[in-house]
Amino acid sequence: MKGQIIVETEDLTKKYGSRTAVDHLNIKIEEGEVFGFLGPNGAGKTTTLLMFLGLTEPTSGRAKVIGFDPTREPFKVKEKVGYLPENVGFYDDMDARQNLRYIAKLNRISGGVSEKRIDYWLEMVGLSEESTKKVGTFSKGMRQRLGIAEVLIKEPKLVFLDEPTIGLDPDGTNRMLDLIHSLSREKNITLFLSSHLLDQVQRICDRVGIMINGNLVAIGPIDELAKKKLGLGKEDYTLEEIYMKYFKEA
Numbered sequence: 388m389k390g391q392i393i394v395e396t397e398d399l400t401k402k403y404g405s406r407t408a409v410d411h412l413n414i415k416i417e418e419g420e421v422f423g424f425l426g427p428n429g430a431g432k433t434t435t436l437l438m439f440l441g442l443t444e445p446t447s448g449r450a451k452v453i454g455f456d457p458t459r460e461p462f463k464v465k466e467k468v469g470y471l472p473e474n475v476g477f478y479d480d481m482d483a484r485q486n487l488r489y490i491a492k493l494n495r496i497s498g499g500v501s502e503k504r505i506d507y508w509l510e511m512v513g514l515s516e517e518s519t520k521k522v523g524t525f526s527k528g529m530r531q532r533l534g535i536a537e538v539l540i541k542e543p544k545l546v547f548l549d550e551p552t553i554g555l556d557p558d559g560t561n562r563m564l565d566l567i568h569s570l571s572r573e574k575n576i577t578l579f580l581s582s583h584l585l586d587q588v589q590r591i592c593d594r595v596g597i598m599i600n601g602n603l604v605a606i607g608p609i610d611e612l613a614k615k616k617l618g619l620g621k622e623d624y625t626l627e628e629i630y631m632k633y634f635k636e637a
């Protein structure tokens with residue numbers, strides 16, 4: 388790895404009763420990379436994200452996110468870190484623009500700057516035409532797009548995305564993947580996304596990590612994992628083949 392480390396954990400562990408959701412996780416994420424966090428349902432991906440955001444406390448171990456411990460300084464982390472949860476919540480009786488204004492205000496972005504950013508992000512996610520519609524009438528994909536705009540309006544350094552393309556149509560998916568990639572390459576934003584859609588992950592991620600039963604069983608660039616798991620000389624590998632090998636061995 389070459390760049391600055393933006394997320395780092397040391398034996399990060401979360402137990403719910405006798406069940407260990409995340410087991411001694413040690414991971415380093417580099418500034419500006421697109422990182423794919425993979426694993427079956429219940430593997431501990433969302434739990435890990437919640438600990439990175441200070442939304443749930445680790446049972447033991449620690450995390451450092453943009454230089455802060457999210458348990459001790461959650462507000463420092465939230466100021467610079469964006470999060471798109473699995474289910475995004477909005478004020479349904481307000482329109483898209485009003486929702487974004489509200490978030491801008493919460494983040495203390497001044498009026499002039501916020502209107503410009505709102506126009507920009509509504510356009511980027513393809514919602515300019517629907518900006519005055521009440522969000523309660525939005526389709527699932529429209530809500531997902533607004534969620535992304537809401538995350539990006541505060542121009543975070545680091546963004547956690549839990550299943551960012553769920554519910555998007557094929558055009559919306561392509562736009563979202565291009566947007567994620569360009570945020571990394573043009574703005575040096577770090578993107579950490581959890582997803583089950585492995586063809587999409589393969590398209591945009593620099594590295595992936597595979598969690599199974601709370602354990603990180605693999606981490607690295609996809610081509611390196613391919614060499615390790617599928618052998619040399621296999622050029623036309625898919626991430627799904629690699630993933631399934633790890634999954635079956637776990």
Ligand SMILES: Nc1ncnc2c1ncn2[C@@H]1O[C@H](COP(=O)(O)OP(=O)(O)OP(=O)(O)O)[C@@H](O)[C@H]1O
Binds near residue numbers: 403406407408427433
């Ligand atoms: N609030 C909670 N209370 C008790 N157990 C929980 C809680 N949240 C998560 N768990 C358990 O922790 C484990 C990890 O769950 P988590 O939501 O992190 O999985 P995930 O990898 O995000 O799965 P998915 O792919 O389905 O989103 C599961 O066994 C789950 O049942």
Ligand SMILES: [Mg+2]
Binds near residue numbers: 432433434473549
């Ligand atoms: Mg989850």
